[in-house]
Amino acid sequence: MYLSMTGAIFITIFGNLAIIISISYFKQLHSPTNFLILSMAVTDFLLGFTIMPYSMVRSVENCWYFGIIFCKVHYSFDLMLCVTSIFHLCSIAVDRFYAICYPLHYSSKITISVIKRMLAVCWSVPAAFAFGVVFSEAYASGIEGYQILVACSSSCPVTFNKLWGTVLFTVGFFIPGCVMIGIYVKIFLVSKKHARVMRSMPENANHEKPNQLSKNNDRKAAKTLSIVMGVFLICWFPCFFTILIDPFLNFSTPAMLFDALSWCGYFNSTCNPLIYGFFYPWFRKALRYILGKIFQTNFYTTSLFPENQ
Template structure:
């Protein structure tokens, strides 16, 4: 017998017909993703907040991005998990709109942060002498403000004003059912949402990282050509340059992970309305989770590439952060 989400309501959505073993394994898998996302990003937040040596402009951007990823894991993923497994929404229609808006906002905020981080890295690697004057705390705070406010205005405006449904009212009325929570985009809103949330900031990042890569290669060649006599004088510059280049490389990998995780979802969001919504909802749902994985991977990339993050992690795990003056610990050589 078909199970409904709301047994007593006419026009109820149909519950998923998966067996209990599939349901349980899906819950276990998704809970693992949620825990990894929350714990990993919380570690980044604690590390950068606690250790004074990590209080740099770039790290404040990374701290803000980790907060976005943490909130996605803590607030959004648990409700999405129930919806994905049960195919039902048990939290009411208003909360459905709030959840959808916040989901779009945080996913968009994540890529806005990455775009600004790439701009920060560009000045650090390509114009190191003027970096501190160009990228100061005020500039970083403006970047963080834009990264939160533009996605918030865009996401909440679109969902609460039903702008995503303009031109797709018929299809929405056809598939709308009680006890469901899904977002439908019209042809126009699907393209606009994908361009604002993904394609514009994505192209900005790709363009900037291409420039960083070519300039870093050129600088590396010129450093190799330095004669032995100048070696001692150049050593300090060489070490700081290597660190900046490694940071750019790490953030390049983070950007690559982001593009791999989110591009399938945004591609189908833009094209699905033009294909008469032929893509099965279960595939769209799977791609949303593939996108969520990006928030899980970011701290893992830090742990893999940053010595300071591994040292901070060790101190947090062993409770050393509660010791007096632990915030002054040097996690890397200046």
């Protein structure tokens, strides 16, 4: 368990750190979309660096060694960073929606100031929700015997009542998930429409290459979107659904099962750099430059995109 969890933590930390360094260093990557990816990488990096190691010790040892106060701090940051990561995924979906569906208006709609406001929401709302709910102990209001459970338990228990379990499921998963699904379905339909328009053009030598390129891009977009939504739903749905139904089942979910589902959610932050980083050619090129030419000067202006893009 220690080896497998350490491997996940290692990928989460260094995968997101590579994205942070690449986007921060290369001027060509300073775009609104990449700033969203950069902020999400910071979120996932902090989750891997500050939260997952303590959760690993608790999961393996079945005991919390760090005190009740740090338990609340840990869980507040845990909840905040997880929801913040999900909000970033939703923001990236909105950004892609305007880029693909309204390309002529994209530069005027998605500006740096708009990105700053989106990032402010992505960070402030989860922070206010997590720290407010956990430190006020509103999540435990009405749960019979909760104080005795906390006093007698050594595993840092945080159990949501019916009200706050529903609120967390709705705000942290259901609404962002529905927004992402709706946006990506719209993007997929628009991509299919563009492909049909390209195929309807007269077949000649000049159009043969664009048609083939459109088909390849369409397949690539469908594959990428299916991976994004599949990983998001697989990782987060079991955890949030358990938080929702557990109060209605009289908190009968085994602690080990809930812990495993939490790690399934963490795994989304491990996969994010693979999806939004390693799938992009510019990231692989940036990583090669960083590893191979880090001691050379002025290579931060290196072109990472083909000349025809």
